Amino acid sequence: MDVLSDVISTMRIGVPHSSRTRHVGPWRDQFPAAPGAGFHIVLAGSCLLIPDNGAPLTLRVGDVAFLGRGIGHALTAVPGETDAETVLLCGAYQLDPSRAHPLLEGLPDVLHLPARLGHDASVRATVELLASELERDLPGSSSTVVALLDVLLLLILRTWLGETSTLTTGWAAALQDPGIAAALRAMHEDIARPWTIPELATVAGMSRATLARRFTALVERAPLAYLTWWRLTTAARLLRDSDATLAVIAHQVGYSSEYAFAAAFKRQHNLAPGRYRATTSPHEQSVRDFSLRSG
Template identity: 50%
Template sequence: MDLLSEAISAIRTGHPTSGMFVRHAPWGRAYPVVPGSGFHVVLQGSCWLVPPDGEPMALGVGDVIFMPRGADHLLVDSLDSAVTEQARPGEPREIAGPGARCVLVCGAYELGRQRSHPLLDELPEFIHLPARPGRHPALRGAVDLLAAEISEPRAGTDAAIPALLETLLLFALRAWFDDRADAPTGWAAAFTDPAVATALRAMHEAPERGWAVPELAAVAGVSRATLARRFTATVGEPPLSYLTRWRMLTAARLLRESDTPLSTVARKVGYQSEFAFAKAFKREYGLAPGQYRRAEDQPAVIAV
């Protein structure tokens, strides 16, 4: 089982959105917090990303900037430019001006609003993936295909763009983890630690099983103490704490994406009693399972 794909699929909701924006200097655009993840790709020209805290980041052609938790920020052509726009539905995709032209693809992914996954939780607020020759060719290819579909729509574009956006998200995260392969920490290390990865796959493949640390350690081929130590150091929590989190994320996904009866959802995530499942779910999400299902039927509106 592909751990990265599973983690993202567990918290992805709704449909990704994107658009191409053309701005001529001087310009400045504010991006408020979004209930999900966002990204920008510079296709032409250059600009600056200004976070609420920390140093501005210079972005050039081909650069990808990814915001795992949809943090608020500014984009400006120059650090001296005033901010005169705010991202909102229906705003003009192109604004003329006397200065240099900048072309951006901006997009957002809706995520489950009550609970995230620790893989995303540990990422920085802003991930800058510069365009470097020979680096991350798959990501570069996804960027090029997405830009072509947005700039010149053809038959099938409405189907192609969501698929390319999903691919871009996975390739951006893969690039981030690949860049840390020489000295992995956190989830980058979890992916490369055979024992931890095996234990994670076992829980992901069968969350309904009554896993205990000795059983997981046997599957992983290490001692209980070794698994507990390495799992906690990389994943950020002990094995059985993560198991509970994964069960709840899986349950939330089933509630969002299907009309599966609550009793069946409970069994699929390791609870023989619907009451025990409902109690555990409410403890994690603050809502009973049925309330959560109804709330998630109301999609968020994300401006890009």
């Protein structure tokens, strides 16, 4: 699994939701701050997105606004354009804050992909399919909408990563660096392997010193420290979402014994694995659904 897909699958919980709404005349939708992430895409007309803390942003046809940290905001008619029809495609995702990844923490509060940037062929095709499924409500639409929402989330983030290719620091830069990206991909694809710095340096095609220096500068963790953190973050997901025993999970994430795994897990999460599982059983989190209006 590639790094971006792995990050999203580990953080995502619950079922995403979406809706297609139409506005004419003066209107305003208020969205309180809440855990999770969401998006607004303008299918027709225009609107203003007003963050609780930040400057208003005008959205035109084809624009994508992604809010990765669930900040409070409002959508309103554009002054002077209240007689025009506005059609919006909105969606919401539940993300587990206990498994937050720095890749998403590096996102701006409002990620704006103007139509000229955000609508490559894949994004445009996915948006059109999603809007069509929501409008027609055909047999199988429930499953199709969920699948398309998952695809759209990955495409939005992938587009953003592509548009930030000139950055020289942070996760966007790490995934654009061929050597560091190769090392990250190797760790994510084989999390249980007892990786060493020489092995990762070979994968990255650079010296051990260069790998350690560049990886730490971009990822803000040394290579093996990141591997340990990601193993235990993945273990948290497995404890919550599966019935696997602690011994099985320990083996899956690269620990030779249940004892070693439990000790490392408690250091990172401040709870023993069994206690963590008992207090984080699967449930629908209370998250503000960006696809529903609050009035």
